[in-house]
Amino acid sequence: xxxxxxxxxxxLRKENVGETVKISGWVHxxxxxxxxxxxxLRDHYGLTQxxxxxxxxxxxxxxxxxxxxxxxxxxxxxNRIAEAxxxxxxxxxxxxxxxxxxxxGEAKVIPFQVAKEEECNETLRLExxxxxxxxxxxxxxxxxxxxxxxxxxxxxxxxxxxEMQTPILTSSSPEGARDYLxxxxxxxxxxxxxxxxxxxxxxxxxxxxxxxYFQIAPCFRxxxxxxxxxxxxxxxxxxxxAFATQEDVFEVNEKVLHKIFTxxxxxxxxxxxxxxxxxxxxxxxxxxxxPDLRNPLIMQDATELFRNCDFKAFAGVVASGGTVxxxxxxxxxxxxxxxxxxxxxxxxxxxxxxxxxxxxxxxxVQSPIAKFLSEETLNALKQLGGVSDGDVMFFIADNEKAxxxxxxxxxxxxxxxxxxxxxNVFKFCWIVDFPMYELxxxxxxxxxxNPFSMPQGGxxxxxxxxxxxxxxxQYDIVCNGTELSSGAVRNHSPELMVKAFEIAGYGxxxxxxxxxxxxxxxxxxxxxxxxxxxxxxxxxxxLADEPNIREVITFPMNQKAQDLLMGxxxxxxxxxxxxxxxxxxxxKKIEKAAEEAE
RNA sequence: GGGGAUGUAGCUCAAUUGGUUAGAGCGCCAGCCUGUCACGCUGGAGGUUGCGGGUUCGAGCCCCGUCAUCCUCGCCA
Numbered sequence: 001x002x003x004x005x006x007x008x009x010x011x012l013r014k015e016n017v018g019e020t021v022k023i024s025g026w027v028h029x030x031x032x033x034x035x036x037x038x039x040x041l042r043d044h045y046g047l048t049q050x051x052x053x054x055x056x057x058x059x060x061x062x063x064x065x066x067x068x069x070x071x072x073x074x075x076x077x078x079n080r081i082a083e084a085x086x087x088x089x090x091x092x093x094x095x096x097x098x099x100x101x102x103x104x105g106e107a108k109v110i111p112f113q114v115a116k117e118e119e120c121n122e123t124l125r126l127e128x129x130x131x132x133x134x135x136x137x138x139x140x141x142x143x144x145x146x147x148x149x150x151x152x153x154x155x156x157x158x159x160x161x162x163e164m165q166t167p168i169l170t171s172s173s174p175e176g177a178r179d180y181l182x183x184x185x186x187x188x189x190x191x192x193x194x195x196x197x198x199x200x201x202x203x204x205x206x207x208x209x210x211x212x213y214f215q216i217a218p219c220f221r222x223x224x225x226x227x228x229x230x231x232x233x234x235x236x237x238x239x240x241x242a243f244a245t246q247e248d249v250f251e252v253n254e255k256v257l258h259k260i261f262t263x264x265x266x267x268x269x270x271x272x273x274x275x276x277x278x279x280x281x282x283x284x285x286x287x288x289x290x291p292d293l294r295n296p297l298i299m300q301d302a303t304e305l306f307r308n309c310d311f312k313a314f315a316g317v318v319a320s321g322g323t324v325x326x327x328x329x330x331x332x333x334x335x336x337x338x339x340x341x342x343x344x345x346x347x348x349x350x351x352x353x354x355x356x357x358x359x360x361x362x363x364x365v366q367s368p369i370a371k372f373l374s375e376e377t378l379n380a381l382k383q384l385g386g387v388s389d390g391d392v393m394f395f396i397a398d399n400e401k402a403x404x405x406x407x408x409x410x411x412x413x414x415x416x417x418x419x420x421x422x423x424n425v426f427k428f429c430w431i432v433d434f435p436m437y438e439l440x441x442x443x444x445x446x447x448x449x450n451p452f453s454m455p456q457g458g459x460x461x462x463x464x465x466x467x468x469x470x471x472x473x474q475y476d477i478v479c480n481g482t483e484l485s486s487g488a489v490r491n492h493s494p495e496l497m498v499k500a501f502e503i504a505g506y507g508x509x510x511x512x513x514x515x516x517x518x519x520x521x522x523x524x525x526x527x528x529x530x531x532x533x534x535x536x537x538x539x540x541x542x543l544a545d546e547p548n549i550r551e552v553i554t555f556p557m558n559q560k561a562q563d564l565l566m567g568x569x570x571x572x573x574x575x576x577x578x579x580x581x582x583x584x585x586x587x588k589k590i591e592k593a594a595e596e597a598e
Numbered sequence: 599g600g601g602g603a604u605g606u607a608g609c610u611c612a613a614u615u616g617g618u619u620a621g622a623g624c625g626c627c628a629g630c631c632u633g634u635c636a637c638g639c640u641g642g643a644g645g646u647u648g649c650g651g652g653u654u655c656g657a658g659c660c661c662c663g664u665c666a667u668c669c670u671c672g673c674c675a
Contacts, residue, residue, distance in 0.1 A: 111608060
């Protein structure tokens, strides 16, 4: 007989009745009847009820065994009497009558309950992550994660992709997020950086003659956390394809994502091909480059209808070149006064000066602004929004960028508030045709996304077009308002690279200095190539229906990028710092606090 | 760095307008209980109301400061 078990805690059935078995697991719950004692023993696979009779020599000990201790029982599998069958358990038709027991690992009193799924302070959960991970919902999320990743590997491999590794210690990249740096011992004053993504490596792999690459790639970015953004590190399904177009990338990703989302969720998944939405249209209609298409509301332009009206606030915005955006909402005219007041407050909280509305309720127009509008204008608005009695139109007036952005927030809020969002579907879309350049805060032309993207129209566009009009073969995939990934057809031509950087104000020497590997490689015969890298953590988050990314990561850091269980980041020995040729230069505040602590 | 929310027993929460000894459920400890499965019953322990200051006859509650956590803006090619 095996040292610890002949079966797992989820394995035994009626067929095993009469067998002598050994199982090991955690004490999930104890039901002590004074005489007979029932213990639910739990492992990764399930629960099995163990019965302990008062006549057993180890009976006395059982009374004091705490939940979450690990124990090994040897005993006989018996049928439960009919009334005692538990249909909630897979093993509920049988139980084990214990003959021998061995304590394997005793548990102290636990700081929060494992067997019960009650809410619990997250700091405590992170400090005792090993206990938290025993709890069913988190445990299931991690199991789901493992299965999804295994399936991704199968699907990608079946599509002809090769899984490859790329370096974790690499050089700092000049663009993008803040890098995590690793000081070099051998080269004083020099640093490695952890990769923000294997971007340049995968492009080099294409240039090295590999055709289809993928990797479940760790990415490191030293940026602040959000609910859907874990600080420190996260994983991408990184991929790149040689001799490929944008459509080739879409096709593979649609296949893989549709399969994954269909297989690992009960929600209804959009049929493929997914909706393609140009960036410009997304901003104008949804006020966002990651619209939640479950929300049926769309924004329309009502600028011209307010140009000559008596409502000075709006007419003034239009006169100074601004925009009026409207959102028509069917059937919400009956909402309370408080609803409309709350919506105005909300609009103000996201930066709007106000929120106008027209409410066609019981045959009349109820609105603070209706009195400024002619009958003709009201009718034209009605026609624009396609509304009638019982409906409402909301209005936002501001410069175009702000109006779209605020309208996007209002659209989301209305969708949430009015319950317009179907929780049982996954709505995917591709956002395409991102602009190549945009104006930065100083009014200078800058790359709006990724300097490696191929401009649409190639060299001719770079030479002849207004840079702000040039589009890139740059795309995002969005699911239910979550940006899963960005990708692009890459710029594989050294001449185009130099020209593209020149427009952003950088000379050839900058390209050579900042991207030496790619610039060099592309001069020795580069294949046109394209790729993308969907966020694995976010995919699991959507599949597990979790609002927080930490619920799908085994050992996440907190918002301040600390691992409360391991104590990272932590102090190191002076010798280690000295070997790396570093000196600490701490903020005054921290030095002062350290002195006071002494 | 900015904004918001929260902070009361080991855990989750309550405590009327600022008013007597800060309560409940779970957990813990003790006792009872031989068919439960969130077992049940009885009793008990457990609190610097995050911390510091202020207002007040009186503060868990009001004010100021500070710390912590989460959400968010900035940031995330």
